[in-house]
Amino acid sequence: MCSKKDEMKKKFRVVGTRPIRPDGIEKVTGQALYGADLHAPNMLVGKMLRINEPHAIIKSINISKAQKLPGVKAIITFQDFMEVSTNKTNDILENCLANKKVLYDGHAVAAVAAINSEIAKKALDLIDIELEMLPFVVDVDTAMQKGSPVVQLGRKHENVSDDFSDNVTSFCSFGHGILEDGYKNAAKVIERSFKTPSVHQGYIEPHACLASMTADGRSDLWCCTQGQYNVRAICADIMGIEESKLRVTASEIGGGFGGKTTVFIEPIALALSLKAGHPVKIVMTREEVFKATGPTVSSSIDIKMGMSKLGIITAAHAVIRYEGGAFPNETYELGAQSAFAAYDLKAVKSEGYNVLTNRPAQAAYRAPGAPQAIFAVESAVDELCEQLNLDPLETRLKNAAKKGTKASYGPTFDEIGLIATLESAKKHPHYAAPLAQNQGRGISCGFWFNFGGNTCVSLNINFDGTVGIIEGNPDIGGSRASISQMAAEELGIPLERIRTVIADTNSLGHNDVTDGSRVTFSVGLATIKAAKAAKKEMCKRVAKLWKIHEDAVIWKDGYVLPAGPNAGDQEPLSLKEIAAMSAQTGGPIAGHHEVNAEGAGVSFGVHLVDVEVDPETGQTKILRYTVFQDAGKAVHPSYVEGQMQGGSVQGIGWALNEEYIYDSSGKLQNSGFLDYRIPVASDLPMIEPVILEIPNPGHPYGVRGVGETSIVPPLAAICNAVSRATNIRFTELPLSPPKVLSAILGKE
Amino acid sequence: MNKIRVGVSVNNDKIEFLCSPEDTVLDVLRDNLRLTGTKEGCGTGDCGACSIILDDKLVCSCLVLAGEVEGSEISTIEGMAIDGKLHPLQQNFLKHAALQCGICTPGILIAAKALLERNPDPTETEVRYWLAGNLCRCTGYDKIIRAVMDAAAEMRS
Numbered sequence: 001m002c003s004k005k006d007e008m009k010k011k012f013r014v015v016g017t018r019p020i021r022p023d024g025i026e027k028v029t030g031q032a033l034y035g036a037d038l039h040a041p042n043m044l045v046g047k048m049l050r051i052n053e054p055h056a057i058i059k060s061i062n063i064s065k066a067q068k069l070p071g072v073k074a075i076i077t078f079q080d081f082m083e084v085s086t087n088k089t090n091d092i093l094e095n096c097l098a099n100k101k102v103l104y105d106g107h108a109v110a111a112v113a114a115i116n117s118e119i120a121k122k123a124l125d126l127i128d129i130e131l132e133m134l135p136f137v138v139d140v141d142t143a144m145q146k147g148s149p150v151v152q153l154g155r156k157h158e159n160v161s162d163d164f165s166d167n168v169t170s171f172c173s174f175g176h177g178i179l180e181d182g183y184k185n186a187a188k189v190i191e192r193s194f195k196t197p198s199v200h201q202g203y204i205e206p207h208a209c210l211a212s213m214t215a216d217g218r219s220d221l222w223c224c225t226q227g228q229y230n231v232r233a234i235c236a237d238i239m240g241i242e243e244s245k246l247r248v249t250a251s252e253i254g255g256g257f258g259g260k261t262t263v264f265i266e267p268i269a270l271a272l273s274l275k276a277g278h279p280v281k282i283v284m285t286r287e288e289v290f291k292a293t294g295p296t297v298s299s300s301i302d303i304k305m306g307m308s309k310l311g312i313i314t315a316a317h318a319v320i321r322y323e324g325g326a327f328p329n330e331t332y333e334l335g336a337q338s339a340f341a342a343y344d345l346k347a348v349k350s351e352g353y354n355v356l357t358n359r360p361a362q363a364a365y366r367a368p369g370a371p372q373a374i375f376a377v378e379s380a381v382d383e384l385c386e387q388l389n390l391d392p393l394e395t396r397l398k399n400a401a402k403k404g405t406k407a408s409y410g411p412t413f414d415e416i417g418l419i420a421t422l423e424s425a426k427k428h429p430h431y432a433a434p435l436a437q438n439q440g441r442g443i444s445c446g447f448w449f450n451f452g453g454n455t456c457v458s459l460n461i462n463f464d465g466t467v468g469i470i471e472g473n474p475d476i477g478g479s480r481a482s483i484s485q486m487a488a489e490e491l492g493i494p495l496e497r498i499r500t501v502i503a504d505t506n507s508l509g510h511n512d513v514t515d516g517s518r519v520t521f522s523v524g525l526a527t528i529k530a531a532k533a534a535k536k537e538m539c540k541r542v543a544k545l546w547k548i549h550e551d552a553v554i555w556k557d558g559y560v561l562p563a564g565p566n567a568g569d570q571e572p573l574s575l576k577e578i579a580a581m582s583a584q585t586g587g588p589i590a591g592h593h594e595v596n597a598e599g600a601g602v603s604f605g606v607h608l609v610d611v612e613v614d615p616e617t618g619q620t621k622i623l624r625y626t627v628f629q630d631a632g633k634a635v636h637p638s639y640v641e642g643q644m645q646g647g648s649v650q651g652i653g654w655a656l657n658e659e660y661i662y663d664s665s666g667k668l669q670n671s672g673f674l675d676y677r678i679p680v681a682s683d684l685p686m687i688e689p690v691i692l693e694i695p696n697p698g699h700p701y702g703v704r705g706v707g708e709t710s711i712v713p714p715l716a717a718i719c720n721a722v723s724r725a726t727n728i729r730f731t732e733l734p735l736s737p738p739k740v741l742s743a744i745l746g747k748e
Numbered sequence: 749m750n751k752i753r754v755g756v757s758v759n760n761d762k763i764e765f766l767c768s769p770e771d772t773v774l775d776v777l778r779d780n781l782r783l784t785g786t787k788e789g790c791g792t793g794d795c796g797a798c799s800i801i802l803d804d805k806l807v808c809s810c811l812v813l814a815g816e817v818e819g820s821e822i823s824t825i826e827g828m829a830i831d832g833k834l835h836p837l838q839q840n841f842l843k844h845a846a847l848q849c850g851i852c853t854p855g856i857l858i859a860a861k862a863l864l865e866r867n868p869d870p871t872e873t874e875v876r877y878w879l880a881g882n883l884c885r886c887t888g889y890d891k892i893i894r895a896v897m898d899a900a901a902e903m904r905s
Binding site for chain 2: 018020024029033034036037203204205253254255257283286476477478636639641680683
């Protein structure tokens with residue numbers, strides 16, 4: 001095992017180094033074009049009319065006054081759209097523009113395109129809306145109860161018990177073994193309830209798009225998205241056109257974290273453009289982003305867990321209730337599946353519910369569903385360790401999932417890195433460092449599935465020996481760099497000779513959304529295979545030139561060499577030389593690869609955190625933070641570290657400050673960065689990343705996705721640290737100063 | 749419409765523009781002058797993505813009315829590299845991988861430049877507090893702070 005790892009380490013020339021990212025200069029000089037940065041001739045400004053009520057029937061929408069305002073070119077409502085093919089697309093459209101009911105505070109009901117934003121805003125004020133207010137519900141537990149206001153009727157799946165209200169749409173259950181036997185064998189059994197708030201992805205770039213649609217359906221759409229192909233599929237369906245007619249170009253993207261995997265304004269801009277006959281640009285305000293784009297689910301979770309005197313978890317049960325706003329979603333399943341993934345358990349059960357409320361539709365947020373469930377599980381593990389006087393790290397090692405473990409959600413794990421990350425944490429000086437008064441240390445494991453998915457890559461060998469790579473996933477944090485590195489590695493040429501560009505939807509086949517930590521894994525895999533295909537072609541060309549059989553040449557370090565006793569002693573030919581001759585040897589040379597990639601390989605991480613809680617204010621300060629994560633193979637270690645650090649800090653925000661606050665009238669009270677407080681530089685220490693490399697057998701270079709796991713452990717790690725610092729067990733996030741202070745005062 | 753005529757210097761170029769009374773400097777930079785390197789993250793002065801230097805003051809350009817900047821000198825991200833040569837801060841941001849998505853980067857670079865002009869040898873804490881008005885959601889700030897500290901050291905030597 002060790003020798004295999006060493007061999008993989010030795011083998012790399014470019015992979016594992018830290019070159020300057022190829023899109024760097026544009027991004028430090030302001031030249032890079034993001035969603036809102038494009039202007040088109042004759043462009044109109046689009047704006048949405050949003051209703052600040054949580055739940056209401058739309059009795060009428062009167063646009064006649066607004067239409068008459070000079071400079072207004074188009075106004076649309078839901079009625080301007082035709083019926084769409086699926087429930088899912090209809091939900092997306094109804095989230096963009098309300099149909100019969102306003103379902104949450106901030107739900108849009110109409111959109112205007114005008115010659116400038118001043119006129120567009122005036123027009124919004126001139127639209128008359130008649131509403132009939134309805135009772136509303138924003139809390140997950142209340143929404144589940146019979147008699148609660150129902151957000152949408154007819155969405156309940158057959159397997160959901162009739163004991164719940166119609167807001168409970170879906171149910172799932174996973175696990176194995178007999179729980180009762182496990183609890184009997186435990187030295188201690190605890191039952192606890194946990195709550196986590198809705199938090200927003202908080203990308204700094206608001207959603208923006210520029211659409212142009214003509215009467216024959218041919219359309220162009222520029223937008224900030226994590227997946228231009230997905231935008232195309234949804235918008236083509238909504239607009240009733242074939243996918244080939246709609247070209248979607250992804251702008252540079254100013255953060256997404258899952259929140260830009262769907263659409264909110266793109267079909268609206270297309271419809272306005274079609275109606276007005278002009279290009280239309282829509283840019284959301286920050287308030288719109290908070291109110292009407294996806295936050296994550298909020299949760300209410302029960303855990304029952306038993307542990308033996310030696311620290312073996314004998315049985316564990318989770319009931320997970322996720323509220324994802326006004327439309328059904330599948331995040332509850334991901335929560336139920338990931339809850340116990342870190343542990344090798346004899347008896348385990350996790351059940352999940354999805355619940356509708358009068359809140360905006362949830363969108364994916366980095367490891368969607370996992371942080372909430374794992375927060376609850378890891379909090380329970382920590383409390384049991386404390387009560388049984390066990391070391392929390394040793395205890396996790398004793399229960400850790402490993403190769404061959406049957407996961408609670410079904411599969412049996414292959415090579416995984418959890419034990420290696422735990423061992424690494426155990427050896428790290430952080431774990432043994434002394435703590436002072438009011439300080440506490442917390443630990444948590446984290447997990448994410450990682451996805452592969454549909455991927456296309458084209459790789460062109462230019463006549464001058466440079467290489468152009470075309471891939472279809474927006475670069476959300478350095479993927480052009482890692483993809484170029486893998487190509488340089490495979491082709492044996494300098495990195496500087498490669499340029500990777502991101503295709504629009506009509507220049508390359510379908511690529512799944514940039515999600516599931518899939519890009520470096522899947523696009524990397526496809527790039528390596530496209531490079532192999534190009535190398536094979538180059539070998540063929542050279543063999544033809546040398547008039548020998550294809551098998552008599554080999555590729556080595558960027559050169560084609562004669563191989564074997566009868567191949568002759570020709571001078572090796574470089575990629576550059578072969579490229580220069582390509583017109584004479586059969587035409588341009590290229591490689592491509594298309595795949596629905598499997599073998600992404602699950603990801604584990606362990607976080608250690610030291611906090612100090614001020615007993616007079618209840619404020620928590622992060623003193624030290626160390627992240628241990630298995631990257632399989634870190635292609636560009638700086639960007640792997642960046643994922644580990646960035647995800648951790650998002651988790652720190654979730655644990656300490658961030659939450660959607662609704663008032664008693666169902667309205668969101670903190671739809672701005674002043675009151676929705678994401679971590680700022682002065683809140684934090686340096687975040688130390690420790691990269692482990694346990695090669696993923698499913699990737700030619702051993703790569704594993706690294707983007708998401710890092711947001712999972714901070715919630716419990718910090719809560720465990722605060723609980724140990726204060727000797728009070730906290731079960732509800734965020735651990736904001738008033739909450740912590742009132743608990744401290746309550747104890748005294 | 750009552751447009752206001754304003755003359756300013758932007759990155760050492762004298763320019764004139766017409767604006768509405770409610771237009772902000774950010775609106776004018778982005779929409780009139782097409783200097784889209786300055787970003788709008790919130791429009792309420794909370795995120796710092798629109799940071800510019802206005803007559804030696806670091807400001808959020810979304811909070812300054814364009815009609816009020818007659819005769820001012822404005823520096824934006826587009827003027828940071830001189831004759832195609834990157835500023836040490838820009839170089840260090842690239843070297844340290846201090847950006848992921850890059851949307852906050854122009855604002856942070858401008859803010860950091862304003863810091864180093866006042867304090868060429870800041871401590872880590874001073875950098876963290878100075879940049880507390882610039883939100884970054886990708887990096888966790890670690891590499892940003894290191895890049896600023898290293899650029900400062902380089903500029904001192």
